Amino acid sequence: MPLGTLDRTAPPLFNQGPSALSKLIFFSALALFLMVADTRLHIVQPLRMAIGAVLYPVQWLALKPVQLVAHGGRYLEDLQVAQGNESEARKSLALQSERASQADTLAQENARLRAILELRETTQVPGRAAEVLYDAADPYTRKLVIDQGLNNGIAAGSPVIDELGVLGQVTQVQPFSSEITLVIDRDLAIPVQNVRTGARSVAFGDASAHGGGLELRFIQANADVQEGDVLTTSGVDGVYPPGLPVARIDRIERRADSAFARIHCEPLAKVTAARYVLVLAPTGSQAVPKPQLPSSPSAVAAKKKADKADAKADAKADAKADAKAARRVDKPATDKKEPSPR
Numbered sequence: 001m002p003l004g005t006l007d008r009t010a011p012p013l014f015n016q017g018p019s020a021l022s023k024l025i026f027f028s029a030l031a032l033f034l035m036v037a038d039t040r041l042h043i044v045q046p047l048r049m050a051i052g053a054v055l056y057p058v059q060w061l062a063l064k065p066v067q068l069v070a071h072g073g074r075y076l077e078d079l080q081v082a083q084g085n086e087s088e089a090r091k092s093l094a095l096q097s098e099r100a101s102q103a104d105t106l107a108q109e110n111a112r113l114r115a116i117l118e119l120r121e122t123t124q125v126p127g128r129a130a131e132v133l134y135d136a137a138d139p140y141t142r143k144l145v146i147d148q149g150l151n152n153g154i155a156a157g158s159p160v161i162d163e164l165g166v167l168g169q170v171t172q173v174q175p176f177s178s179e180i181t182l183v184i185d186r187d188l189a190i191p192v193q194n195v196r197t198g199a200r201s202v203a204f205g206d207a208s209a210h211g212g213g214l215e216l217r218f219i220q221a222n223a224d225v226q227e228g229d230v231l232t233t234s235g236v237d238g239v240y241p242p243g244l245p246v247a248r249i250d251r252i253e254r255r256a257d258s259a260f261a262r263i264h265c266e267p268l269a270k271v272t273a274a275r276y277v278l279v280l281a282p283t284g285s286q287a288v289p290k291p292q293l294p295s296s297p298s299a300v301a302a303k304k305k306a307d308k309a310d311a312k313a314d315a316k317a318d319a320k321a322d323a324k325a326a327r328r329v330d331k332p333a334t335d336k337k338e339p340s341p342r
């Protein structure tokens with residue numbers, strides 16, 4: 001090939017355009033111009049808004065995985081904390097409910113204790129407060145067991161009352177507990193007196209009645225007895241102090257075939273719901289005790305000998321006293337001297 005036909009121009013790879021410095025100056029001036037124009041004229045704001053609107057879905061999709069990871073962990077932590085708070089709230093609510101029920105029970109017990117204390121102040125007979133432990137195991141009797149016994153000074157036969165009236169009587173005493181027979185027990189009888197008329201009678205326990213009650217027996221059908229009359233202790237038995245409320249008459253049955261009326265009474269005391277009671281000393285224990293006579297023959301003989309010896313000693317002492325008195329009387333007469341004549 002002849003040399004004249006060769007292309008001596010540089011290949012495109014080695015084509016030389018504007019220099020790098022000129023390009024830097026140009027693009028820097030363009031950037032500066034655009035910044036000044038955007039600041040002054042806001043010519044790029046619509047373009048920026050259009051690009052932001054187009055790219056928003058892409059940004060939203062790109063941020064979702066990051067948000068899911070961050071919010072998922074936070075959700076699990078919040079769920080665990082919420083479950084713990086709910087458990088603690090339930091426990092606190094149960095505790096508060098228990099405390100509220102205990103507060104109501106304590107308020108009722110305080111009211112009963114205050115009533116018992118007030119009754120103790122008004123009652124002249126000394127008494128001792130006690131708490132009911134449980135009912136007696138015998139289903140055919142109406143008895144209670146209290147936490148006071150022989151060591152606390154409780155005596156058999158002591159009357160037991162609550163804040164409303166007579167509850168029963170102590171029938172059995174143990175060292176640390178006592179058994180109370182309620183007034184509604186069929187084996188217990190209590191002398192009562194009608195407050196309105198003053199008539200005395202005896203009330204017997206009637207456990208067969210609705211919830212237990214008392215019954216006045218051997219009362220004439222034409223007796224002056226009305227429903228609503230209050231019965232109190234008469235005090236003639238030497239056990240119950242007089243004037244303690246016992247029961248209220250709630251039903252009277254007068255039959256033509258009987259000369260006696262059937263009178264049912266409702267006890268005023270809480271015989272089925274007693275919690276705290278007051279045990280009084282029997283009124284008979286405050287009386288002067290009667291002298292006890294010896295029962296065995298040897299004791300009788302010894303007492304007779306002692307009485308004879310005491311009588312002899314008293315006679316000797318009386319004789320000595322009389323002799324001394326006689327000497328004192330005779331002494332002035334014998335020692336007196338007659339006056340001599342002058």
